[in-house]
Amino acid sequence: MNKLIAAAVLLVIAVGCQRASTDAAPAPAPAASGSSSAAAPSFETATYKLEIEPIGAYKKGEAATFRVVLRTKGEFHVNEEYPTKFKASDTPAVRFAAAQLGRADHPEAFKAVPCASGKDNCTLELTVGFTPQESGKVRLGGEMSIGVCNKDNCIFDKKTLEREVPVS
Structure with a gap:
């Protein structure tokens, strides 16, 4: 039964990567790394850029937000x-307002931005709520699990994002 469920999940993910296109086939994408890396404020590959973007000034004890933004490149889409x-x-x-934010559980936190072609979404913005508990330099971050596809490949990855921000 577990094998059947796993096969169904893989089929759904693969179908999500399909896109009708009459364009010439692009070069194959690099293989999925699926690995976490050392924490950084942003990561950039040939297929996407992922980064933390602070929003406004932060004050100790006051509710605030930051964004995690995924921007695909070339023929890739979210x-x-x-x-x-x-x-x-x-x-x-x-x-943090929530220890984990998933698209299924917290769809209001995610905003998809369509590609220039109007097909698919090329940018995904996640708004993360938090309250600073200390003043000074504070580190914001976490692990982001993403999937990007072109008409031939899907790439799934996990990256640990971290950015130091000033808190007054």
């Missing part, structure tokens, strides 16, 4: 079927 999620880093300096 895989709508992939269970994109953000798992907040546990730190005493920050209290």
Whole structure:
């Protein structure tokens, strides 16, 4: 039964990567890495850019937000079927509104932006709520699980994002 469920999930993900196109076939995408890397404020590959963007000024004890933004490149688009999620880093300096934000559980936190062609979505913005518990330099971040596809390939990845921000 578990094998049947796993096969069905893989089929749904693969179908989510399909896109009708009459364009010439682009070069194959690099293989999916599926690996986490050392924490950084942004990651850029041949197929996407992922980064943390602070929003406004931050004050200790006041509710605030930051964005995690995924921008695809070239013929790639956001895989709508992939269970994109953000798992907040546990730190005493920050209290997150939710420890984990997934598209299925918190769709209001995600905003999809269509590609220039009007087909698919090329940008995905996630708004993360938090309250700084300390003043000074505070680290915001967490692990983001993403999926991007072109008409031939899907790439699934996890990256640990972290950015230091000033809190007054």
